[in-house]
Amino acid sequence: MASELKVEVTHKETIKPSSATPHHLKTVNLSVFDQLIPQIYIPLLLFYPSTSSDEVNDIDHHRSFVVERSKLLKKSLSEALTHFYPFAGEFQHNISISCNDHGAAFLEAQVNCPISMILDRPDLGMLWKLLPSGHTSYLLQVQANFFECGGLAIGVNISHKVADASTxxxxxxxxxxxxxxxxxxxxHVVPPAAYGVAASLFPPLDFLNAPQMPSSDSTNSGxxxxxxxRRFVFDASKIAALKSKAATTTVPNPTRVEVVSALIWKCAAEASRSNLESVMPSAWCxxxxxxxxxxxxxxxxxxxGNVFGLVAGQREEIVEVDDHDLQSLVTILRKGIEEFKENYRNGVSGEGLCQLFKEVVxxxxxxxxxxxxxxxxxxxxFYTSNFxxxxxxxxxxxxxxxKNLIVLMDTKDGDGLEASLTLKEEDMIKFENNKEVLEYASLNPSVI
Incomplete structure (x- = not known):
């Protein structure tokens, strides 16, 4: 598919909020959480295969189909931006957003294949073609990708400084x-009053107020x-088996995220250590x-906005994974989260948050x-989003x-889990052939 996938952007425009942002909402301060985030973009893709009623039989039908859906997406996006008005604004250094109705970038693109070519065996390297790029003057960028079959993929890039996964x-x-x-x-529609609350509770810090150069694309500088x-999928039955294997009297009911994280940590560290031919401590952040x-x-x-923290193994918990089984790693993960909750359940100061981020980085x-x-x-x-x-x-x-970046997401049924895992090439070769990994996970199975 890699050599065949062609995505042609056919139209670009700016979508502004359907109603002007009121004067008293024209400036939204960033919280200290937002200030600490680098100016990168979060990418997201949502795939909607064609239904029998969507079947496109000729060029004229396809054209009218594209026009109809694109019009609906743009009109509803314009209305959504009246509620999420900072997304249509512009940064003022690293202290606030000018909610000036600058707008969001909207692109239409034609894809020269049926959507099943991607969903049957996803080529993760090709997915970036379905995302908008080069429009960094906008905090929100959208690309509507129309496939020959009538399928649609909505690609979104949003500045991380205005949104985390929850937002x-x-x-x-x-x-x-x-x-x-x-x-x-x-x-689901959030009233305007929700903005500014984070900044009032966690106000920005003056020493973090400095101009930032926008990133040129959706990648960061890792x-x-x-x-x-690589993409690994853990279905519900395999996760249940993992939970049973990892359960202890200390953690009798480990979560999906804990057991999958522990397995990835264990096997990735083993692969790294094998290639290095030396023992190196490891940590999970x-x-x-x-x-x-x-x-x-x-x-x-x-x-x-952004309201998230970072948890990492403390110095005495940085472990040599060869010496620990799955149960031990789950215990370490649970202990880290529980201690984090205990430390911050009553609040966090801006200075404390800066120190936390600094230590983990x-x-x-x-x-x-x-x-x-x-x-x-x-x-x-995300799987409830029906347009x-x-x-x-x-x-x-x-x-x-x-290197060593892992993103975990639900499967469509909500019970399984997908892991998108980036490792050094030599480490990935050993990881994806690890018998323990393959006992519980499927390597890049079909989506459909």
Whole structure:
């Protein structure tokens, strides 16, 4: 498929909010969480295969089909931007967003193959063609990819400084609900008052207020080595078996994320150690949705923007994975999360957050530790986003080529788990042939 996939952008325009942003909402301060995020973009792809009623039989039918859906996407996006008005704004250094209705980039593209060519055996390296690029003057960029068969893939790039996975899922579901015509009754549409709350609770810090150069595309500047990204799918029955194997009296009911993370950590570190032919300690760094940690602080508040923390093994918990089984690693992961909750359940200061991020980043960049960075998007309801042609068959956030990066997402049924994993080439060769990995995971199975 790699040599055959051609994506031709046929139209570009700017989508502005359907109603002008009121004067008193023209400036939204960033929170300290937002300030600490580099100016990169979060990519997201939602795939909607054609249904029998969508079958495109001739060129004229295809053209009218594209016009109809594109018109609906643009109109509903314009309405959604009145609720998520900072997404249509522009940065003012690293302190606030000018909500000036600058707009979002919207691109239409034609893809020269049926959508099944991608969904049958996804080529992760080709997915970037379905995402908008080169439009960094916009905080939000959308590309509607129309396939020959009538299928559609919606590609979204959003500035990480205005949204984390939680906020992005709220936006996607709100946009879809508006398109479906249920905006007046849905709970997904977020009122404007939700913005600014995070900055009032976690105000920006003056010393972080400096101009930032926007990134040129959706990649970040991670550790650049020759890396490979692979997709592994764990179905519900395999996860149940993993949970049974990993359960202990300390952690009798491990979660999906814990057992899959422990297995990936164990086997990736084994592959790395085998290639290095030396023993190196390793660490697992995990993002945590702070909305679920700061429960008492955020009572009744629905925070938008970035509200997440980083958890990593403390110095004494940096382990040599060869000496630990799956149960031990699950225990370490659980202990890290529990200690994190205990430390921050009553709040976090801006200075404390800066120190936390600094410590974890310094751990990740150390060359004497094998560190793995994991972001879990599980339980965010991307699969409920119905624009009027059903729910998506596949939702994916393509990995950047940054060493030892793992992204976890739900499968469509909500019970399984997909892991997108980027490792050094020589490590991936051993990882994807590891018998323990293949006992519980399928390597890049068909989506359909």
């Amino acid at each position: 992005l899922s709220k936006f996607i579901n709100s946009w879809a609900a508006i398109a479906l015509g249920s905006a007046s009754t849905t709970d 550790i650049k080595e020759k890396c490979i990204t 995990q993002t945590v949705n702070m909305r679920k940690v700061l429960v008492s602080v955020l009572a009744g508040k629905d925070l938008l 310094n751990l990740i960049i150390r060359d004497d530790i094998d560190s793995y960075s994991c972001s879990s998007w599980c339980r965010f309801p 009027g042609w059903g729910k998506p068959s596949w939702v994916v956030t393509p990995n950047v080529d940054s």
